[in-house]
Amino acid sequence: MKFELQKIYNGFRLIQERRIKEINSTGRVFFHEKSGALLLSLENDDDNKVFSISFRTPPDDSTGLPHILEHSVLCGSRKYPSKEPFIELVKGSLHTFLNAMTFPDKTMYPVASRNEKDFFNLMNVYLDAVLYPNIYKYSEIFMQEGWHYELDSPDREISYKGVVYNEMKGVFSTPESVLFRNIQRSLFPHTCYGKESGGEPDVIPELTLEKFLSFHKNYYHPSNSYIYLYGDGEIPPQLKFINDEYLKNFDRIEIDSAIRPQLGFSGLKEVTDSYPIADTEDERDKSYLSLNFVVSSSTDAEVYLAFNILEYLLLETPAAPLKKALIDAKLGKDVFGQYERSILQTIFSVVVKNSSENRKEKFKEIVQETLGRLAGDGIDKRLIEASINIKEFSLREADFRGFPKGLVYCIQCMDSWLYDADPFMNMNRLLKKLKKL
Numbered sequence: 001m002k003f004e005l006q007k008i009y010n011g012f013r014l015i016q017e018r019r020i021k022e023i024n025s026t027g028r029v030f031f032h033e034k035s036g037a038l039l040l041s042l043e044n045d046d047d048n049k050v051f052s053i054s055f056r057t058p059p060d061d062s063t064g065l066p067h068i069l070e071h072s073v074l075c076g077s078r079k080y081p082s083k084e085p086f087i088e089l090v091k092g093s094l095h096t097f098l099n100a101m102t103f104p105d106k107t108m109y110p111v112a113s114r115n116e117k118d119f120f121n122l123m124n125v126y127l128d129a130v131l132y133p134n135i136y137k138y139s140e141i142f143m144q145e146g147w148h149y150e151l152d153s154p155d156r157e158i159s160y161k162g163v164v165y166n167e168m169k170g171v172f173s174t175p176e177s178v179l180f181r182n183i184q185r186s187l188f189p190h191t192c193y194g195k196e197s198g199g200e201p202d203v204i205p206e207l208t209l210e211k212f213l214s215f216h217k218n219y220y221h222p223s224n225s226y227i228y229l230y231g232d233g234e235i236p237p238q239l240k241f242i243n244d245e246y247l248k249n250f251d252r253i254e255i256d257s258a259i260r261p262q263l264g265f266s267g268l269k270e271v272t273d274s275y276p277i278a279d280t281e282d283e284r285d286k287s288y289l290s291l292n293f294v295v296s297s298s299t300d301a302e303v304y305l306a307f308n309i310l311e312y313l314l315l316e317t318p319a320a321p322l323k324k325a326l327i328d329a330k331l332g333k334d335v336f337g338q339y340e341r342s343i344l345q346t347i348f349s350v351v352v353k354n355s356s357e358n359r360k361e362k363f364k365e366i367v368q369e370t371l372g373r374l375a376g377d378g379i380d381k382r383l384i385e386a387s388i389n390i391k392e393f394s395l396r397e398a399d400f401r402g403f404p405k406g407l408v409y410c411i412q413c414m415d416s417w418l419y420d421a422d423p424f425m426n427m428n429r430l431l432k433k434l435k436k437l
């Protein structure tokens with residue numbers, strides 16, 4: 001079907017349309033006039049259809065509110081009052097993906113299915129869950145998913161329990177998670193990224209039911225939502241369903257959920273933290289050393305892609321020059337890096353594993369010297385070409401942890417869309433441009 005710009009389809013005004021050759025799709029952005037919801041669709045011949053609804057949910061503390069809410073809305077809703085519709089869905093549906101994810105600044109509810117009827121059913125369950133959850137009716141949901149006191153017997157001590165509380169106690173037991181939490185907290189102390197959206201176990205019990213419910217009321221509104229449709233399904237019936245069953249019941253409101261940037265520091269900041277090891281373990285060579293840099297805004301398409309390639313080239317290929325320099329200097333047993341892009345200001349990290357604190361200065365020296373040398377002398381052209389080719393392939397294949405392709409693209413679109421930039425920004429022909437440079 002042909003769509004016309006600015007025309008309204010089942011309550012949705014088409015505001016942008018673009019052919020995206022690289023992923024063989026037509027991308028469209030619609031604005032739902034009555035409710036203020038934004039909807040993005042990627043139309044193509046992939047039968048593995050994806051639907052997702054995301055909300056911008058920047059936390060202002062580390063009680064894990066966004067994460068607890070993510071769990072709680074899936075514990076029953078208006079049309080699906082069963083206590084565990086999510087578990088029942090997992091059993092009865094033909095879905096190829098079904099989950100919910102809490103990010104540092106957004107919460108995403110994606111589903112995927114190859115079966116048309118199943119796809120509509122999944123959309124129905126998820127939209128009902130996020131817009132009409134039973135959390136207002138039953139305060140037990142908050143206590144069960146968030147936190148509550150538990151007393152096994154009168155002579156025992158009272159303890160905290162809760163699904164998210166227990167889950168987060170597990171999460172913070174690995175050194176990598178402690179490290180990456182510290183990286184974001186130290187680089188962005190004055191923004192939502194300085195808080196723990198998943199919840200810090202010691203802080204989770206500070207969350208009140210009142211604050212929990214008002215967070216839902218404020219942020220889980222269509223005016224703060226980003227809806228995504230992907231695949232070979234017919235778009236008009238999908239729009240009609242979302243409008244008739246849900247969005248037409250909401251009026252547009254102003255919501256301040258803007259993600260604010262962190263101002264730069266005047267110099268390098270140093271942070272030391274610890275992680276738990278077993279009594280029987282030796283503390284020697286258990287240190288992690290890490291250097292981290294805020295690179296740019298994730299809405300800078302060229303840097304977004306170029307750094308993704310650069311991180312791979314410097315630290316992940318067999319000939320990776322930065323990794324090699326650090327290993328050769330015997331700073332630790334393993335070296336890895338990361339370029340974090342699902343965040344307003346992207347981060348480049350270099351990490352040495354199984355090192356010791358007294359090798360810290362040497363580590364800084366080698367990173368600086370190697371990067372300086374590569375910037376001065378240039379990088380081997382063949383290495384650059386090979387890295388671009390691998391990244392180009394992975395963009396096209398979108399093969400990531402067994403996720404459906406459509407979901408990988410959804411996350412990529414959100415990387416710019418959430419910050420009010422063009423959602424298709426990271427999918428166009430930049431690779432060709434980079435190759436030419």
Ligand SMILES: [Zn+2]
Pocket residue numbers: 067071164167
């Ligand atoms: Zn969880």
